[in-house]
Amino acid sequence: MNDASNIRALDWVDRYLPASLRPYARLARLSRPIGTWLLLFPCWWSITLAGPKGFAPDLKLVVLFAIGALVMRGAGCTVNDIADRDFDAKVARTATRPLASGALSLKQALVFLALQLLVGFVILIQLPFFAILLGVASLALVAAYPFMKRITWWPQAFLGLTFNWGALLGWAAVTGDLAAAPVWLYVGGLFWTLFYDTIYAHQDKDDDALIGVKSTARRLGADTKKWLSGFGALVVLCFGAALLSAGSGFAAYLALAGVAMHLAWQLYDVDIDDGPDCDAKFRSNRFIGWILFLGIIVDRL
Template sequence: MPPDTHADIVPDSERRGLIGALPRPMRPYASLMRLDRPIGVWLLFWPCAWSVALAGVGVRGIALILWLGLGAFAMRSAGCVYNDIVDRNLDARVERTRLRPLASGRVPLKGAWALLVALSLIGLVVLLQLQRTAQIMALASLALVAAYPFMKRITWWPQAWLGLVFSWGALVGWPAVRGEMELPALLLWAGSVFWVIGYDTIYALQDREDDALVGVKSSALALGSKARAGVALFYLLALALWSAAIWQVRAEMLAVAALIPVAVHLVWQVATLRQEDGTDALYKFRSNRFAGLLMFLACLVVGASV
């Protein structure tokens, strides 16, 4: 019997869990969407939820948060597909990404484009549920999203561009509740940008050797041995801007104190980060799902108290 060469290019994640339960032809497409890695959906969703909560939730609050959650899933999945389309040749040269469906040839390019269109249509359905100002803000993010995969070829700080993209929900949630853009949303977004730069620098610590070999740039490479100090600075700026956002909503120190739990969590990340340990870096990166929850609870408490 000839060797099963196909098995050599199928990652374990397609043989178990949610993806493993799907029909075999669907599994590579599920991997293309990172269905086995929901952390990206959470990280895209949280700034949306923060903004809705800090704005006071409003009469459509729960439904709005659910719609934005669906939008985060669709657009993060679409972003992964688009990123893999752009990076398919580069991914084939990097150990961690060579088994991705496009890089390994398990999904044809036309199939990837079809999936991208389908996910974009789901995003359009979500867009139609929002108020006009929120719709305009959501559409304004598309240019940033389209440019992101190219940033690691252009700048040492692609994490900053990702921060602009992954934080954009803060500029959508607020006008979806209030009907207009206001300063707290801008401050919340700016703080989220630095939060994203911080946690994505941690994520990039895993790939420093491969990135250097193939010529890909990252903040982890730019910072070198000072990566921990850099992450600490980014998180400090995030907390300062989030404090300013909360102060705009309720000008009391007690309201700002709602940030203490998320601040403690971010301090823990930095204090225990092992820069040379890729496994630890991935664990600390994923822990930001919990940081996002703590921030949401802070915004919910403050927004509900006004």
């Protein structure tokens, strides 16, 4: 694989999987786990905040949501690649994706999508009824997201609505309802996605301009860092409101300070005209997820 694709040559997919399965692993982005982490952390944060003080988060839910995030992230990538297969073939970073390159047919991708959705459904039906309804509602966002880059300069905002749904779902899985804390967490996650995915989108801004794909990277241009500072501030404020609503203590707020410092470092250090640096900063957001998750766990205990 070439460097532009963000796929390392001879990674674990190439080394350990049979040739017939490799295109499916690539389609689900199994060798690029950062997307799964970014989808999973809002779920884990919410599950932990919703649980009783003095106890660790429900291990069964932690595992179920981990599997669900892996499967549904793969399903989302499959939907995205089905919708974007013609665009992807024209962009250096995405030209080697299985559908764009012809390694998989559209029919094969659709069958794979159905299997992933089936696994996701099996996980979902183990949750309370209200959580099941929330999970089903998220499918509309998953289906609509790939088309947003054709009609709005803010597809990253729509991705935020989609990727952070777990903040609502995780709380509902524990309590059977919603409250202010998961809503604040969801809104904060929206701005977090705007922050990290705008950085990510700067990798493709030249190719996107050539083929007519819209993004916040293209919309904000040279003013990106000014907007990122606003997004970052709103992340911290909304996450702080979520912690306050959930009755959190010192350890959680200390973790939030760590989140703020990491966002500030990204803002200061990122070079929006350097594709590899944008990708590295994007992937570093997994540390934000771990910092806040561990801080909430310590606080609840």
